[in-house]
Ligand SMILES: *[C@@H]1O[C@H](CO)[C@@H](O)[C@H](O)[C@H]1NC(C)=O
């Protein structure tokens with residue numbers, strides 16, 4: 001009887017064990033076909049070395065600005081090979097990098113997946129383009145991140161608001177070709193977030209008593225759409241590229257786009273001059289700190305606008321470079337791949353808050 005019983009249960013038990021084994025293997029392996037299929041879609045002229053591909057998982061999109069990730073985005077759109085961008089959380093265990101945008105973490109919309117088993121070589125990347133005063137409390141994130149990505153030059157991966165790209169315009173170009181014609185306003189400022197305690201408000205108030213300053217933007221109920229912004233600012237000799245907070249390397253699109261790309265000389269208020277000089281020629285902008293007083297700054301701007309040749313010299317950089325502004329999230333995340341080999345092999349931000357404030 002005992003023997004019979006044992007016999008009756010042995011076969012189902014073996015079958016059950018086998019099924020469980022096959023099942024768990026399948027669940028594990030099933031993640032592979034999707035990635036292999038994904039990689040196979042890439043019509044790469046060279047054979048793809050799948051051991052040297054970096055997979056970047058966007059855990060959620062910054063500001064919920066989701067965009068499609070069809071095909072091999074990094075290679076097709078930005079010429080970056082061996083780099084796969086995904087936003088499907090089920091690929092977690094295969095990702096080399098997992099990107100977390102700070103805003104959604106600090107406002108509680110998203111959480112770090114600390115409950116998931118984290119592959120040994122996987123790096124978590126903290127991403128923010130905000131200045132420290134807008135990044136909230138980072139203490140809860142101590143010990144979780146391996147990489148930082150921000151506008152800061154000392155971040156593991158720098159994601160600037162803009163940059164200069166060398167460009168050969170050939171002979172025959174003169175600096176005048178790059179200066180918008182019909183300059184008619186001395187100084188212009190676009191401001192959406194106006195606060196009396198900002199240092200820039202104090203500087204603006206003094207400056208407008210010395211020279212005329214045209215103000216636009218939400219703060220004064222004169223919003224400019226993209227097109228009017230361009231035509232308005234290009235008529236200004238100077239653009240007040242005043243940052244809302246003064247912090248290390250915090251140089252935003254006010255400088256890169258509103259001034260440089262549209263074609264007005266930037267008058268900057270932000271980090272010290274050396275930090276601007278690290279990213280732009282020293283004679284391409286005017287720093288508020290270059291002057292003893294705002295009166296002196298105002299007088300300088302007035303005289304400079306009258307001196308055509310000297311004014312034009314602020315555009316000399318245009319003969320060698322073009323200014324580019326921040327592309328889109330995809331471009332920024334693809335740009336992680338070429339940086340991988342220069343990253344420290346092992347790194348943990350045990351005090352992200354202190355890093356941010358240094
Ligand atoms: C992996 O790719 C990087 C650049 O994408 C290259 O520098 C490196 O030599 C490659 N490594 C191997 C083992 O092929």
Ligand SMILES: *[C@@H]1O[C@H](CO)[C@@H](O)[C@H](O)[C@H]1NC(C)=O
Nearest residue numbers: 121143144146345346347348
């Ligand atoms: C990433 O950080 C975790 C700690 O959160 C650490 O265990 C892991 O070794 C780090 N990985 C790398 C590649 O630095």
